Amino acid sequence: MARVVVDVMPKPEILDPQGQAVANALPRLGFDGITSVRQGKHFELEVADDVDDAALAKIAETFLANPVIEDWVVTRIDA
Amino acid sequence: MRVGVITFPGTLDDVDAARAVRHADGEAVALWHADHDLKNVDAVIVPGGFSYGDYLRAGAIARFAPVMREVVEAAGKGMPVLGICNGFQVLCEAHLLPGALTRNDRLHFVCRDQWLRVENNETAWTSRYDRNAEILVPLKSGEGGYQADESTLAELEGEGRVVFRYVGGNPNGSRNEIAGITSANGRIVGLMPHPEHAIDALTGPTDDGLGIFLSLLDAVVSA
Numbered sequence: 001m002a003r004v005v006v007d008v009m010p011k012p013e014i015l016d017p018q019g020q021a022v023a024n025a026l027p028r029l030g031f032d033g034i035t036s037v038r039q040g041k042h043f044e045l046e047v048a049d050d051v052d053d054a055a056l057a058k059i060a061e062t063f064l065a066n067p068v069i070e071d072w073v074v075t076r077i078d079a
Numbered sequence: 080m081r082v083g084v085i086t087f088p089g090t091l092d093d094v095d096a097a098r099a100v101r102h103a104d105g106e107a108v109a110l111w112h113a114d115h116d117l118k119n120v121d122a123v124i125v126p127g128g129f130s131y132g133d134y135l136r137a138g139a140i141a142r143f144a145p146v147m148r149e150v151v152e153a154a155g156k157g158m159p160v161l162g163i164c165n166g167f168q169v170l171c172e173a174h175l176l177p178g179a180l181t182r183n184d185r186l187h188f189v190c191r192d193q194w195l196r197v198e199n200n201e202t203a204w205t206s207r208y209d210r211n212a213e214i215l216v217p218l219k220s221g222e223g224g225y226q227a228d229e230s231t232l233a234e235l236e237g238e239g240r241v242v243f244r245y246v247g248g249n250p251n252g253s254r255n256e257i258a259g260i261t262s263a264n265g266r267i268v269g270l271m272p273h274p275e276h277a278i279d280a281l282t283g284p285t286d287d288g289l290g291i292f293l294s295l296l297d298a299v300v301s302a
Contacts, residue, residue, distance in 0.1 A: 068179040
């Protein structure tokens, strides 16, 4: 078994109102100096050894992310 | 005219969609998400709600429901398909329509009666409207912001595939104020607002939405 992380982020050109709301809240909470926040998703998968990178890419591209609005990165975490 | 109305776990507006079909003298046929056949329907409506709790992304899991495999196949052969609200999101996730729906730009869930302009009256679902007619129907969505890349937007605009456009201000940050679009063949339509809630002045703001379902009747009869 291996641990695989898939990070999904809104594409840079796509408006991210959730990230903006977080960014706007920070100064109100007394945290200054944060100029931008983008909010995405982080998936942790426990993966059998025979699942190859191509299969993981397909999972990310066809299901975990919507490539119309999101970018994705698959990372294998060494045990 | 037999019109299938799909129910996923979390669908809300299947009952109103079926009622709208009956108001247009059609027969509403209940389709369950786990069904593997479409029960010989002439058209399919994917109604609004929160299929599968909107987990992952709105429509992302519904797209893989068994019944959607049948819808995609039938749509490929020209069957009329209408996606309303969550149904629009499902059709985009299923790649039956281009683009994607994202969180409203000001984060608010928008729930109000909304004016739309019918810019394309040559689809299977809009033939009863005059071109550029303005209709008032409810809009109720938190993820209604239509997004697509520039080339897709140019294609939609250039081919007249923007069917409905918001009038009187952009409620959710949709690109080009797009409220609804159609497929290249004009048989598949998706829109965020809810025509099925506006078929009868007793229960809706207007009966402006009924034209969608009457248009389908014409499309099916003439086919």
